[in-house]
Amino acid sequence: MASARVTGTTAAPPGTGRATARARDWAEIQERMLVPLYEAVHDRLEVGPATSVLGLGCRSGLALLLAAGRGAQVAGLEPDDALRGLARERRLRVGADRPPEADVARSAYSLVTVFEQPPPGTEPRRTVAGAARLVLPGGHVVLAAWGPRERCESAAVLDVARRMARRSGARDPFELSPPGALEDLLAGTGLRPAGGGRVGCPFAYPDLESALRGLLATGLYDAAAEFSGPALVTKELEEALQPYLRPDGTVRMTNVFRYLIAERPR
Template sequence: MASARVTGTTAAPPGTGRASARARDWAEIQERMLVPLYEAVHDRLEVGPATSVLGLGCRSGLALLLAAGRGAQVAGLEPDDELRGLARERRLRVAAHHRPGADVARSAYSLVTVFEQPPPGTEPRRTVAAAARLVLPGGHVVLAAWGPRERCESAAVLDVARRMARRSGARDPFELSPPGALEDLLAGTVLRPAGGGRVGCPFAYPDPGSAVRGLLATGLYDAAAEFSGPALVAKELEESLQPYLRPDGTVRMANVFRYLIAERPR
C-alpha cells in the first residue's frame, strides 16, 4: 500500500505561527476524538442547569462547550495562550490561572474536570490537589487517562514519541493507565473514589495528513521533536499509521479511555 504524502505536519515551535496552527489542529481535528469521554462523564453525573463546571487544562474548551449546551455554568483554566484564545472565541470564560473575582469568578464548583494529562514537568498530584481545593463539598472531581495499553491501537503510534525523545524526558501517556493509578492520586486530599468507567474513543481521520497534524497537536511529541527534529518525527509518525490506513484512505484506531469520579464529602 502506497504511503500518503504528509504536508504541513511539523511540530509547532513555541512563539511562532506554527504554535497557532497547532492549536487550531487540536481544536479542529483532535479534540473531537474525546467527545465520547466527555459525554459519558456528563451523562453519568447528570450535568445540567444545576451544575457549575471548572475544566482544569481545558485546552480549547470543547468539553466545556458540551456542558454549557446542557445548561451548566462553565469556566476553564488553560495556561497555553493559543488554546485559551480559541476557547474564548467559543465565548467561554477561560483564564490562565485561578484568580477569584477575575476571569474565572467562582471560588468553587460542583464539578471539576481534569480530562487532559498534565504536561511534562507538572506533578499530577499537584493538579489533583488543586482540583480538590476548587470543588464544593458534595461535589465531584473527574480524572481521565488512557485505558490499558493493549486496548489502545494508538499505543504503537504514541510509542514514536518515546523512541524519538530518547532520554529527554517524554511523558509516558500510559503512566496513569494501570489499575489503581488514578485512585492513588487522591492520597492526601479530601477526595474519595465514587465510581468510574471506561469509554471507547476511536481516533478517526479523513487522511494520514490530518492524523499526523492531530496527533502532533496533543503535545505528546514535543520532546521527540526537540530531540530528533520535527520533520523526522512527522515522517516516523506517518509511517507508524500505515497499519491503520483503510482502503478508502481514512485512518482509524480503536482506543479506550478510563475515568475516575472522586467526591468531596460534605
C-alpha cells in the same frame, strides 16, 4: 507506501504562527476524538443547569462547550495562549492560571474536570490536590487517562514519541493507565473514589495528513521533536500509522479511555 503532504502543524514556521496552527489542528481535528469521554462523564454526573464546571487544562474548550449546551455554568483554565484564545473565540470564560474575572466571586465549583494528562514537569498529585481545593463539598472531581495499553491501537503510534524522545523527559501516556493509578492520586487530597468507567474513543481521520496533524497537535510528540527533529518524528509517525490506513484512505484506531469520579465529602 502512501506519503502525506502535511500543510498544517508540521509545515508551519516556528514561533507564534506554528503554535496557532497546531492549536487549530487540535480544535479542528483531534479534540472531537474525546467527545465520547466527555459525554459519558456528563451523562454519569447528570450535568445540567444546576452544575458549575471548571475545566483544568481545558485546551480549546470542547468539553466545556458540551457542558454549557446542557445548561451548566462553565469556566476553564488553560496555560497555552493559542488554545486559550480558541476557547475564548467559542465565548468560553477561560483564564491562564486562575479563574476568569467573571468567576472571581465563585471560590469553588460543583464539578472540576481534569481530562488531559498534566504536561511534563507537572506532578499529577499537585494537579489533583489543586482540583480538590476548587470543588464544593458534595461536589466531584473527574480524572481521565488512557485505558489499558493492550486495548488501545494508538499505543504503537504513541510509542514513536517515547522512542524518539529518548531520555529528554517525555511523559508516558500510559503512566496512569494501570489499575489503581488514578485512585492513588487521591491520597491526602480529602477526596474519595465515587465510581468511574471505561469509554471507547476511536481515533478516526479522513486521511493520513489529518491523522499526522491531529496527533502532533496533542503535544505528546514535543519532546521527541526537540530531541530528534520534527521532520524525522513526522516520518516515523507516518510509518507507524500505516497499519491503520484503510483502502479508502481513512485512518482509524480503536482506543479505550478510563475516568475516575472522586467526591469531596460534605
